[in-house]
Amino acid sequence: MFDETDQYQLASASKTIEIRLPDGRVISGPRGTAVGFFLRKLPEWDNPPIVAAIINGDLRELTYILDIDAWVQPVSMADMDGARLYRRSLTFLLEVAFEDLYPQAALTVDHSVASGGFFCQVMERAPLSASEICALEDRMRELVRMDIPFMKSQVPLAEAIAYFENKGMQDKVRLLRYRQKDHLVLYQLQDHKDYHHGYMVPSTGFLKYFALAPMGEGFVLRYTRRHSPMKLLPMPAYPKLLDTFRQYGAWLKRLGIESVGALNDAIAAGRSREVILVSEALQEQKIADIAQQVVERANQSRIVLIAGPSSSGKTTFSKRLAIQLLAQGLSPYPIELDNYFVNRDDTPVDENGHYDFEALGALNTGLLVDHLQRLVGGEEVQLPHYDFKNGHSEPGDIVRLRNDQLIILEGIHGLNPNLLPNIPLQETFRIYVSCLTQLNLDRHNRISTTDTRLLRRIVRDARDRGYSALQTVSRWESVRRGEKTHIFPYQENADAMFNSALVYELSALKLLAEPLLRQVPYGTMEHIEAKRLLAFLEWFQPIPEDLIPDNSILREFIGGSILKEFKLWESPADFFSIHRNGNGG
Template sequence: MEDIVYVYVNEKEKRHYKKGTTLLEISKDFKDDYKTLIVLAKIDNELFELNVKVDVDCNITFYDLTSADGRRVYIRSMTFVLNMAILELHKECKLMVYHSIDEGLYCEIKDEYGNFLSEGELNKIEERMGEIVARNFIFEKITLTKKQAIAKFAENKTLKKIKLFKYRNASEVNLYKLDWLYDYYYGYMVPSTGYLQQFKLTNKIPGFILNDPSNCNEECKVKINNSEKMFNVFMESAKWAEILGVNTVADLNDTISSGQIGELILISEAIQEKKIGIIADMIQKRESKVGVVLIAGPSSSGKTTFSKRLSIQLKADGYSPHAICLDDYFIDREHTPIDEDGKPDFEALEALDTELFNQNVNDLLAGKEVDMPSFNFKKGQREYKGNIMKMKSNDILVIEGIHGLNPKLTQNIANDKKFKIYVSALTQINLDEHNRIPTTDNRLLRRIVRDNNFRGYSAVRTIDMWTQVRKGEEKNIFPYQEEADVMFNSAMVYEIAVLKQYAAPLLYNIDETMPQYAEAKRLLKFLDYILGIDNDRIPSNSLVREFIGGSCFE
């Protein structure tokens, strides 16, 4: 029986197959167990494409489009098809993939003169994509020397990729070949273009959205959320990256290797400080006097440092800011609501005593004295320690927390008294023209570094918690982001090179026997493209210091 392998699928069902059977063939036996198309697999703790052969006994987990890894594979493969369609119709045009917005990726196509393509041309590209999908071309992985790969990039005039590979230490690289086109993509592909039945290009001036398949129905009618504020912040960040000449990792590496990183850090910090000052001025100039500043944002967005820097700018405008911590309004732990898994849901709005919070804030705004609560996390109970607060004419409350933009939190506080700010780390740079660095990855790296520095957590623990953290964000934060009066991008164009120095050693400690290995390997792969920089040039008030340490606000 040497030609037989035994596999456990999804850690429960044991099957045997002939040695050399592909993951694709095995997946067909389990397709009815999944809601959508299976596009990727994990053997033990490492991700593999479906065309990989199984030669040894192992555990297999399959991923469909309901998983983050599955969606990444699908949209990456779709990006390759998009680029192929563009080059077949407009040889001199260039595709630039920017960021995630609404239900897909925001992209732009420019001709050799820098002009954007019309909506009519976009429709033709979508039609050509459909033809490529119908022809069911194989995504073929090709191993080339770095010199050969750079030659292929030169043929396609993808100059950012040439610059990117200049800094790679590896002598060989994996490219993908789709019919006649060779290209590099950071991550895995579906087996063939026939898998990509759901897609849509939606006009979004000046570019368009390549829609995520999970947001297309059977007729591929696309739902577009109203995320104009977020889109405008992304576009502003992209504009500054262009002005700084650093919109890809290759550009950042050039800046580091040429010794100009110090100036880039200073300019980036100055831009951010100016933006915080503008927000403080907006608060001061509001027609109705603002009494409460509400700050919200996802995990590791830098809310804490932002709120402290904003308070300094408010002081410069004549205010006396006072911080209120929403954690002090937790209900007693024994009354905490339970989530669908039967665990205490401390991130639910119902875990807060919103009635008391509204009463306290309104009393403060009315000039009354308030005995402010304090939550004892050891006892799981609210306490009062004689912390009496009373607001004067120039006082203003600064409140930071995940529910800050949820209207239910402040439903009894007059709208004209509130100023709402959404903070997130919206990554400005990509690896190259077609490979983006997700904002989520930037925040995960921040959290890995911060958790290790300040909480003593390993990268294993942070990665293990991340799915639940993201689930809470989808429920409690993202639905309310457009409620903000203003949005603030806390990401720094240089920060990924600083975070690498801290995160990479922690990720290397995760070995292939651990369930978190696949995620660690994915993060390390893109960090490998980035030159690291030391932290000695980072100002003490920088948002980056909230994660790496050495902040003047600690």
């Protein structure tokens, strides 16, 4: 029954509201105030800098107006969403400063740099000189000192298209013609306007941590990393990776598809099959080139090591490489690195006391080196087999290789020199496989290679492992930490690099990933990421999956790969001799 007492009565709205933080702290302030003014009261406001907030389950800018009490979680530069927002804002700052100084040229933001940065190039004029790069950085810092607000407005789509048409930015015009919504959010800094795939900081004064550095025929916009959000890290050279990106850029030019708008044009014109076939042919050509390099060094380098981050397509690449090697008369034999795990009780633990299966110490590298040396020497070796259920190593196959056979070893530590410390480098051939897309939304809005790999994994996990998108997204941060520790630092050790990115793949993944992302529950942290990915996929016209060849690397993730059941040991028996546990084949 209702309590009919005087404690319940109509009242006027209070002039103040409260925000509650995850740790229980409460901040009160005037109703109708931007959330940033509330968060400025926190002692940790600028250490590391807070750049956004999650308000009642939704990611918001610091300029978001609060009219009611709310649950608020600060987002700093040390958080994934905060880092993205900071880098996006920094890119717009660069874009504005560049147009101020070099209005007749065009700037492109191409790809990320492992140490923290975006590689940028200049079109329609010669590359910037060292002094011009310094002048550009000085102009950016001048804009930061002025602390100019980023103005945000929603305009009719036709108006936005007309604006970019007038500016001669045809890559943006092409992209916007396929936009389903009738409006577009534009950000403005002084007289410069642009759209960006996501939120921004309130003003230029937030953008204190950056630098510009010459590299090749371009330069790098350097930014801080999440684990060091207020300090730039040293920038190592990465000539092999840079060359791989350049090669992919040349592929895109050959296809006539250098932006998502151009890809959408090709799909709308009925050229999907052509784009797919040429893309796949270019990849097959690269695999054949790598196979030829392996063949040329086969007498000396009989151990082929393959490494790369999650969802790069290493499994399919390894099988397609093996097929190319078989076609050239070499018989590769695969050894699974996972079978060299130490017993569960001997596995190292991380700082939280959990087993760290990605640490190099989780592998019996001494046994691995011994087996590889003996196999190359023509001896008979009993390989281990790891029982993942019980966490113990057991006796496996007994193998003897022919003198002209190669060993293929795939695993995350493949490029780490400490994996095979007693085997000379010249006796191995190391391959780095990664999804290094250089196809961007337009010249200023890049596509993250990490996002492409995450979408691949969401689709594969749902099909092969029964995982929801929520589960995959929740694990992704841990996966990324392992990559940064065990893979990326060693990528330049590779003798060859293979870019598994396909120009059309996000159009193909779109129809499969969207239903999975829509199932992520509202109110979870994973929902924020799912919402961002869904907004990102809206830019792509779809491609039906039945057009994709059955040996494509993309089939590893969407299913239907003809290579799924392909095993090297099913090759003709005279390629090698093998005995099951010593009891005969």
